[in-house]
Amino acid sequence: MSLLLANRRVLVLEDEYLAALEMRDAVERLGASVVGPVGRLSDAERAVQRDLPDAAVLDVKLNGDTSYVFADSLVARGTAVVFVTGYARDSIAPSHRHVPRLVKPVTDRDLGRALEQAIQSTALR
Amino acid sequence: MDDGDDQIDGVRHSIFRAVFRAMQQPFLLVGGDGRIRFGNPAFYRHFRAEPREIDGRLLSEVHDGLWQEAGIAALHERVLATGAPEDGYRVDRLIPRLGHRVMRISADPVEVSGEARDVLLAITDLTVQEAQLEFEEKLIDAVREGLIILNADLRVQRANLSFYEMFGVRREETENQLIYDLGNRQWDIPELRHLLHEVIPQNDSFDDYEVVHEFEGLGERIMFLNGRRIDHLDMILLAIRDVTDERRAAKRQEMLRGELQHRVKNILNNVQALLRQTRRSSDTMDGFVDAFGGRIQSLSRVQDLFVRGESRTVDLRDLVTLELDSRGAADNANVDVTGPPVTLDARQAQALAMALHELATNAGKYGALAQRGGRLTVQWRTETTDGADQQLRLAWLETGVSIGSVPARRGFGCELIEEGLPFMLGGTSELTFEEDAVRCHIAFSLRGEGSAAPDRSPS
Numbered sequence: 369m370s371l372l373l374a375n376r377r378v379l380v381l382e383d384e385y386l387a388a389l390e391m392r393d394a395v396e397r398l399g400a401s402v403v404g405p406v407g408r409l410s411d412a413e414r415a416v417q418r419d420l421p422d423a424a425v426l427d428v429k430l431n432g433d434t435s436y437v438f439a440d441s442l443v444a445r446g447t448a449v450v451f452v453t454g455y456a457r458d459s460i461a462p463s464h465r466h467v468p469r470l471v472k473p474v475t476d477r478d479l480g481r482a483l484e485q486a487i488q489s490t491a492l493r
Numbered sequence: 494m495d496d497g498d499d500q501i502d503g504v505r506h507s508i509f510r511a512v513f514r515a516m517q518q519p520f521l522l523v524g525g526d527g528r529i530r531f532g533n534p535a536f537y538r539h540f541r542a543e544p545r546e547i548d549g550r551l552l553s554e555v556h557d558g559l560w561q562e563a564g565i566a567a568l569h570e571r572v573l574a575t576g577a578p579e580d581g582y583r584v585d586r587l588i589p590r591l592g593h594r595v596m597r598i599s600a601d602p603v604e605v606s607g608e609a610r611d612v613l614l615a616i617t618d619l620t621v622q623e624a625q626l627e628f629e630e631k632l633i634d635a636v637r638e639g640l641i642i643l644n645a646d647l648r649v650q651r652a653n654l655s656f657y658e659m660f661g662v663r664r665e666e667t668e669n670q671l672i673y674d675l676g677n678r679q680w681d682i683p684e685l686r687h688l689l690h691e692v693i694p695q696n697d698s699f700d701d702y703e704v705v706h707e708f709e710g711l712g713e714r715i716m717f718l719n720g721r722r723i724d725h726l727d728m729i730l731l732a733i734r735d736v737t738d739e740r741r742a743a744k745r746q747e748m749l750r751g752e753l754q755h756r757v758k759n760i761l762n763n764v765q766a767l768l769r770q771t772r773r774s775s776d777t778m779d780g781f782v783d784a785f786g787g788r789i790q791s792l793s794r795v796q797d798l799f800v801r802g803e804s805r806t807v808d809l810r811d812l813v814t815l816e817l818d819s820r821g822a823a824d825n826a827n828v829d830v831t832g833p834p835v836t837l838d839a840r841q842a843q844a845l846a847m848a849l850h851e852l853a854t855n856a857g858k859y860g861a862l863a864q865r866g867g868r869l870t871v872q873w874r875t876e877t878t879d880g881a882d883q884q885l886r887l888a889w890l891e892t893g894v895s896i897g898s899v900p901a902r903r904g905f906g907c908e909l910i911e912e913g914l915p916f917m918l919g920g921t922s923e924l925t926f927e928e929d930a931v932r933c934h935i936a937f938s939l940r941g942e943g944s945a946a947p948d949r950s951p952s
Contacts, residue, residue, distance in 0.1 A: 386766035
């Protein structure tokens with residue numbers, strides 16, 4: 369449980385079903401409530417409109433697409449963003465290296481820290 | 494003639510004799526009558542003969558008729574008749590004691606006491622030289638790398654077969670050309686100019702100099718250039734190795750390794766996820782081990798299907814049969830599997846296999862595969878909807894069963910079928926338990942976009 373994360377709405381975007389379940393459970397263990405999980409960008413956009421999440425955990429690579437543009441739109445509206453990827457560090461686009469990033473498999477502790485950090489830095493902006 | 498002239502002639506004579514004797518090249522003096530007068534020491538040495546075997550004989554009598562060869566006889570005649578020297582008659586034949594020889598013979602008329610003439614034959618043995626040339630040619634052509642020999646003006650003296658093959662050019666359009674003019678000036682590369690004009694004059698060689706260049710008709714190639722200055726011939730030897738394919742293969746290898754690593758990691762993550770999800774809906778340790786083991790085995794079976802077929806697609810019937818087979822139910826008379834051939838991509842196959850596994854497990858524990866009189870029908874068809882999109886509709890139907898009470902807690906299996914499938918493949922999936930039947934209806938688009946396909950429909 370994290371005080372900072374308690375009752376925050378966290379969107380989970382992850383196209384692998386099992387990974388999405390894992391992320392959902394992990395976010396719940398941290399005390400936040402999950403929006404989703406969703407597997408596609410169009411569903412993610414709808415979920416954002418409907419549920420106004422405070423933060424989002426985004427898989428970078430989505431079955432042939434990336435979540436970079438979507439991440440930018442979230443940042444623009446003040447939503448904290450954390451990237452998750454199964455690839456090595458250098459495979460992320462240089463334009464998005466500043467975004468907090470986790471490599472699968474993700475531990476609860478790392479996820480909690482990354483989300484807290486993202487939420488705090490978003491609040492300071 | 495006075496004594497002084499005689500004296501001078503005598504001196505000259507001795508000098509000529511000495512020179513004649515000292516010459517390393519074989520000479521043979523032949524009289525106008527075709528009789529051999531004598532040779533110089535080099536001649537006897539070279540042809541491994543004693544003067545007594547040779548001197549005074551007719552040309553036809555020595556060396557197995559070598560000297561009677563039509564060309565030499567004619568040469569002898571001509572020089573006697575015209576009194577003009579002749580050069581370069583070529584002999585290529587087997588000679589006793591010497592073996593196969595290639596020689597060039599030139600003839601000079603020699604005045605003896607006014608009118609009578611002798612003929613001096615000068616023999617140049619080209620055997621070693623020609624053998625060396627042949628060896629060089631073959632060696633050069635046998636080399637897999639492209640080789641070009643340039644003269645001091647950077648014109649191509651020779652190129653080997655590999656070079657012609659590599660660049661798809663012909664000998665006629667290559668030899669004697671300035672290297673920079675070859676094939677529409679495609680070799681006019683700054684790096685090569687630098688190597689030939691600056692590196693070679695100073696260092697007399699360079700090794701594995703990498704050049705990336707767009708070659709006409711070949712596209713971009715990566716070449717390793719090796720150069721050697723051959724000083725005593727005033728030539729440059731340029732060896733070209735095309736490493737493009739090697740590089741591409743290495744890159745592909747690297748990519749495949751990355752891909753494999755990613756997949757392995759993915760599998761481990763999935764196993765870990767399955768473990769936790771299975772634990773959530775297991776009441777006993779035995780139940781957990783059973784369910785978890787079954788799910789892992791199902792994943793592994795689908796993997797086998799892809800490895801065996803070396804293909805990235807799987808037929809739906811194979812997938813259904815594989816799952817039923819694992820429960821020993823594929824040939825069961827109470828099981829009916831019908832549907833047209835349907836090709837599934839890896840993502841669809843993996844997702845559907847997981848769902849089929851949950852259905853089959855359930856049927857094996859509580860449903861049609863567990864109860865006498867139970868009947869299982871798996872049916873599917875495809876529908877073409879708006880344009881090219883194909884929709885798969887699959888029905889899993891268990892009848893003749895008594896499902897006492899509908900399970901109160903919907904475990905991971907149900908969640909996977911009802912939420913997981915639409916998540917992974919889009920479409921819909923419904924699972925219903927009735928008192929005497931279990932029904933599952935699955936429908937999704939076969940277009941292969943999966944769940945995460947970006948929504949690009951015009952809105």
